[in-house]
Amino acid sequence: MTSTLLLCFPHAGAGPSFFVPWRSLAPAGLDVAPVALPGREQRLAEPPLRRVADVVADVLPWVRERAAEHQGVALFGHGLGAVLAFEVAGRLAAEGAPAPRGLFVSGAAGPASRLGPGATGLPDAEFLDHVERAEGYRRPAFDNPALRMALLPVLRADIAMHERYRPAARRRLNVPITAIRGSQDQLIGAERLAQWRDHTAADFRSACLPGGHMYLLDFPAALLGLIDGRLHHRVPSAR
Template structure:
């Protein structure tokens, strides 16, 4: 690993229970998102699940730090922090760009440290390496076009999109995240040892059912997949059913989640 250590921790604990829950859940946000993406999750999940969020620089309480625009720099920073928690059972969740970072962090943990999560949840993301198929390089767009793309994605409140001063602060981080996505190159690797569940939105225009099913080529056994109501940001609109499905898999250790079902919808 290389690179400078982060000036602030990348992992924020969101649960307030003491002692912590027996299972750590580490959550990776989508492009432009931060730890607040997962606000309220700790209150909706059972106390046995201790919720932690990844907080990259350039947003929220790290707003005035330079954003990171390469996956390698992200892994160099976040994997050592994940290792500090790896003595306890843990799971990983990632949405969209966060799913890619989640997958690659799990690969590094497995290949370089012989560490596996108990479960991996990949949400709102095309199966690798098809993540780039038909995608524009959003980080190179002029400001007005990039803002319009964000509006079409329906993940940013209109009042924020229309706040020119606020958007000027946010856009460098958003561009950095999309640059990371554009530069990402999939590395072929052995299937993860952990069960994998993939989630998708029923009305996500960019991630269809066929994209989700292609994850079956990267995991062992039958793919555990579920489609929930909502668009690309269904993790907000369908938060309660999403968390219920995750809790069910994490709290039934005798059940081989990810091995016993093909596809379900709610």
Template sequence: MRGGSPAVGAPAPSLRRFSPRGHAPIRLVCFPHAGGSAGTYRTWAVQAPADVEVCAVQYAGRGDRYHEEAAENMGDLVGPIATDLVRAGFAAAPEALVLFGHSMGAVAAYETARRLSARGQHPAALIVSGHPAPSLARGATVHQGTDAELLADLRRLGGTAGNLLDNDDLMEVMLPTIRRDYQAIETYRWQPGAKLRIPITVLYGDEDEEVLGDEADAWHEVTEGDCTVVVFPGAHFYLEEQSEAVLARVLSSVRAAV
């Protein structure tokens, strides 16, 4: 469309629309955790009310993008996503766009919001889950370990079904991609810059060893908008055990912002 914004639905390699709602006035774009895929949010896409279209990000290296090489750093991960949001027309009405991310996805959503904001296309809100504030990112070296050590960490976090982790053939195929995801988040270092100007909602589980209360509270440092922290019972993947309750809270934040 010359001289105007691209239409919603234009090709965007990293975005998946499981329940397309072209006329929905609100779009919630969800970023998966390390090793996760867009399919993580298929249920949310179906369960969301008619005026909210839930879209999911499909990182390279998995699902229908299996033959693409996964990113090794956060910049390479989020750069194409921000471009796709613009190409798909989502950033043409940023006041109706909300970004959500869990674990690694929280940082990816935040960095994407920064890139859109730098273009003057500030999303309506950011919702993050299961990760410390960017300046407190812990870093780690699991990605440098053996396959057995990587599998052990996946089991510790609990986000992947045990029967999948026990499938040697599947893990042989997927571990290189998962390792790159780990590398991207473990080597991430926050770079100071302009604060966001949007509200942030922070979600985490009260038994999650990956993010403590003060690390969640510190998200307020990256925005000039309001920052609300909500605690759920559970560990790192509390949102899988309480999917409906978490979606309800997410939608509450969406509606408050849009």
């Protein structure tokens, strides 16, 4: 069986290790490839980037290299990761590379939706409280003072990046898009999720899984099953 490379882009403040457990959960033929961004884990010594365009330029050489080893590529991202996956898919299309088999955007409104300033510039305690209330998710690592000092600059850079993001001007992607949310997500409702429909000239589907904004923490196997089913045209979710 030929494998599909699933490039996984992390949500704000996260690193590639978030996706490592997915490798053992993924259905056969789905090769989970976490994307490592500057400023975290094995790239901790590098300063975190604050512009989506800079992140895209940074990861593209690695993406091209990994894609060359597989028969097909799909992209997944949650929150900020959805934006990064979308922009990387756009760059690949602009370069004339083979179109990805699918773009899976999770827990994010369409790219034309303005996140706007909110948390950027707040003092540390207020910043973390704002982000946690918005996401409905507490990062346990931030309860450790040493880890908090190490990780806070990355989270701040990611949130600033997302708040100032504006999508690159381009035609609709000729890539199927599947937009996914948790059924109890108070941050991204069904209408905001459906905004992704306007960014593909191919098929669009939306899907819900149990849970809140960070549903993927509790239901990674169900999410990977949904992705695999969509790639193999077995997902009956609403259009």
